[in-house]
Amino acid sequence: MRKIFTKEEAEKKQRRNKLIVGIVLISTMLLSTLGYAILNNENSVSQGKINYKGIEFIKNSNGLWESEIEAQTFTTYYNPKETENITTGFILMLSEYYSKPLYFILDNKDAASEIIINIGPYTSRYQEVCLAGINCSSGAVIKNCTGNNIIIFKEKEQIKLYKEGNCVFIEAPFESQVLASDRLIFKLLNIQNWMAKKSVKKRVEDASEAEKAPENRVEEKIEKKTESGESKENQAEKTKEELSLTENQKNQAKYIFVIMAVLIGAVFITYWIVSESKKFDCAGTSWQNEMFGDIPIYTTMVSGYGANGMPMNFKMVVRNNPKDSKVPVEGEIKYIKNSPVYFSINISSGINKCAPAGGTIALVSFGQFMSGMGFELITGVTSENESILYKRPYITCDTNPYGKDSGTTIILTPSDESKIVQTKANPNCYTLYVKECEMLEVMEKFEVSTLSGITGREDC
Numbered sequence: 150m151r152k153i154f155t156k157e158e159a160e161k162k163q164r165r166n167k168l169i170v171g172i173v174l175i176s177t178m179l180l181s182t183l184g185y186a187i188l189n190n191e192n193s194v195s196q197g198k199i200n201y202k203g204i205e206f207i208k209n210s211n212g213l214w215e216s217e218i219e220a221q222t223f224t225t226y227y228n229p230k231e232t233e234n235i236t237t238g239f240i241l242m243l244s245e246y247y248s249k250p251l252y253f254i255l256d257n258k259d260a261a262s263e264i265i266i267n268i269g270p271y272t273s274r275y276q277e278v279c280l281a282g283i284n285c286s287s288g289a290v291i292k293n294c295t296g297n298n299i300i301i302f303k304e305k306e307q308i309k310l311y312k313e314g315n316c317v318f319i320e321a322p323f324e325s326q327v328l329a330s331d332r333l334i335f336k337l338l339n340i341q342n343w344m345a346k347k348s349v350k351k352r353v354e355d356a357s358e359a360e361k362a363p364e365n366r367v368e369e370k371i372e373k374k375t376e377s378g379e380s381k382e383n384q385a386e387k388t389k390e391e392l393s394l395t396e397n398q399k400n401q402a403k404y405i406f407v408i409m410a411v412l413i414g415a416v417f418i419t420y421w422i423v424s425e426s427k428k429f430d431c432a433g434t435s436w437q438n439e440m441f442g443d444i445p446i447y448t449t450m451v452s453g454y455g456a457n458g459m460p461m462n463f464k465m466v467v468r469n470n471p472k473d474s475k476v477p478v479e480g481e482i483k484y485i486k487n488s489p490v491y492f493s494i495n496i497s498s499g500i501n502k503c504a505p506a507g508g509t510i511a512l513v514s515f516g517q518f519m520s521g522m523g524f525e526l527i528t529g530v531t532s533e534n535e536s537i538l539y540k541r542p543y544i545t546c547d548t549n550p551y552g553k554d555s556g557t558t559i560i561l562t563p564s565d566e567s568k569i570v571q572t573k574a575n576p577n578c579y580t581l582y583v584k585e586c587e588m589l590e591v592m593e594k595f596e597v598s599t600l601s602g603i604t605g606r607e608d609c
Contacts, residue, residue, distance in 0.1 A: 201229045202340060218338060220441055222450070222464050223267045225331045229340055232332040239312040243337045245298065247271050252278040252292050255302040260319070260326035264300065266462040267334050270521045272298075275459060280316075300333075302326055431471045432597050433604025438470075447471060451600065455523020458487075463521035465600070466514070467593045471609045476587075476594040480571020482579065482602040488556035490519060493529040493544040495562035503586035511588040518596045522603075527551075531560060546578035559595070567591050569598065 197208035206214045206228045214228045251272040255261045261277075269275050279285035280301065281293040292299055294314030305320040308329050312318070321329040335341040427438040434449040447467050455461040484490065492515075494501060501508060519526045529544035530536050536543035542550050546558060557577050564582035567590060572578040581591050601608040 199228055199230060204340065220464075220466075223334070223338065224462060225267065225334060226263060226327050227331045229335050232328060232335060232341065235308055235310065235329060235332040237310045237332065237336055239310075239317075241312065241317065241333075241336060242339070243268070243271060246337070248273050249298055251275045252297055252299045253302075254278060254280050254299060256304070257302055257323060257326045260302055260330045261300070262460045263327050263330040264334060265459055268337060269459070269461070270463045270517070273520065274523075274525055429472060431609040432601035433606030434465075434600065436471065441466075444468070451521065455521075459523055461521060461523055465518065465521070465596070467596065468510075469590055469593055471593070471597045474590065474594045474597070474609065476567050476569060476591050478569045478594065478598050478608065480569075480576075480579070482569075482571075482595070482598040484524070484557045484599075484602075485554070485577060489525040489527050489551075491527050491529055491542075491544050491549060491551070491556055491558045492519075493531050493558065493560050495531045495560070496535050496539070497532055498563045500561065500563050500583060500586075500588070503588055508586065508588055511592045514589075515592045515596065518599075522599070527556075531562065546572045546575045546580070561588070561592075569595055 199206045204216050204218060206216045209215050209224075213224050213226060216223050216225075246268060249272060251269070251274075253261045253264075253275065255277065265275055276290065278292045278299065279289040280299070281291050285291055294316035297315055299316045301316055301318050303318060303320045304323050304326075306322060308321040308325055310317065310319055310329060310333060317333065319326060319329045319333065332341070429436050431449075434451065436447050436449045439446050439448055445468075447470055449465050450462070451465050452462040453460075501512075503511075516526060527542070529542040530539055531543075531545055533543050535541070544550070544558060546560060547553070549555065549558065553575070554577065558575070558579070560578065560580045562580065562582060564584055566582060567584040567587045568582050569591065570580050570582065572580060579595070581595060583591050598608055
């Protein structure tokens with residue numbers, strides 16, 4: 150019978166195997182000269198990496214450009230250097246889209262997905278609509294450019310971006326609409342502002358260099374003539390100096406080169422071992438321990454299709470190690486498809502007054518997670534008096550003004566034990582019980598369990 154390993158034993162064995170692999174690789178490098186291979190590898194990496202205004206853009210294995218701005222990862226098909234010649238004559242900031250619906254009028258879903266993947270997490274939701282004043286199909290949602298943030302794609306021969314009211318128009322050939330979308334993304338992220346001026350300046354510099362070229366050629370001819378006129382005595386002296394390098398010095402140079410190659414390889418392998426030791430699998434995704442300033446965080450990339458059927462790609466961040474969570478989950482976390490999520494807080498208990506690390510941060514992080522997953526989040530309170538006082542809907546597992554089965558309900562309330570419980574009477578309702586302001590621990594556990602339910606993998 151095969152021996153059954155505990156979870157701790159399996160992790161210990163995995164770490165030991167990684168250490169053995171690292172030692173073997175270092176030993177192999179000590180017995181070989183891989184200097185040229187390392188140099189060639191560095192050259193190939195530099196071809197897939199650019200620095201633009203202090204921001205690094207790195208081409209990944211899928212041929213997409215990745216950049217990190219304020220601990221957030223963005224992925225685009227093009228890099229900023231490829232969109233420099235596209236001008237925009239309007240002012241638009243990401244704050245204008247923050248926590249607001251973003252609508253699209255399109256016939257190119259790839260171009261829209263480019264914007265949704267990068268800008269969608271900052272909006273409350275996104276939807277395809279029809280513009281007022283044109284022929285719309287029956288049942289279409291009709292919006293106008295007043296008070297609604299709309300991005301409109303039009304197939305034209307020339308690339309042009311402009312704004313009318315709250316509508317941004319992207320005109321371009323069908324095959325160039327993703328390129329134009331990336332230009333809008335770089336504008337919203339404040340990466341590109343006045344590229345047209347830069348291109349003109351570059352052309353002036355190139356023209357100036359071209360004017361100097363004849364003078365440079367004359368100087369080269371003079372230098373060549375001087376070299377050819379050198380005396381035989383000087384040539385003999387140079388030959389003597391070149392041969393002065395003894396065989397022993399050549400061998401020393403070889404040893405130095407080998408030692409440098411081994412040291413570089415050892416650094417890379419050590420970095421790989423340390424990096425791998427910080428990674429672990431949980432809820433069907435790969436997690437990594439990082440530092441946000443002096444604060445340790447745990448991150449994973451979540452991609453695929455969200456609850457609304459639109460593509461999602463965001464970096465999930467939690468403060469606590471998901472594998473160390475002691476918060477029990479009674480039931481199975483699942484959501485009603487294509488329906489909102491109702492989040493109701495027991496405000497009368499004072500749970501909303503927990504310290505920022507346990508209260509505010511937990512609520513903000515939860516809102517970002519639900520937005521990234523594509524859920525429409527509706528907040529409420531758990532008593533009628535609070536509903537009147539705060540002008541929020543009165544929502545419990547048994548009461549919902551939108552209909553008891555209209556969506557998934559989450560209740561946040563204090564308790565003498567931190568746990569997550571699926572209500573037996575209403576399986577679409579979950580109560581998050583919080584002990585002594587452990588909101589961050591409980592809500593992060595709920596987020597990870599949500600991820601586990603979506604990926605179909607075992608929880609941590």
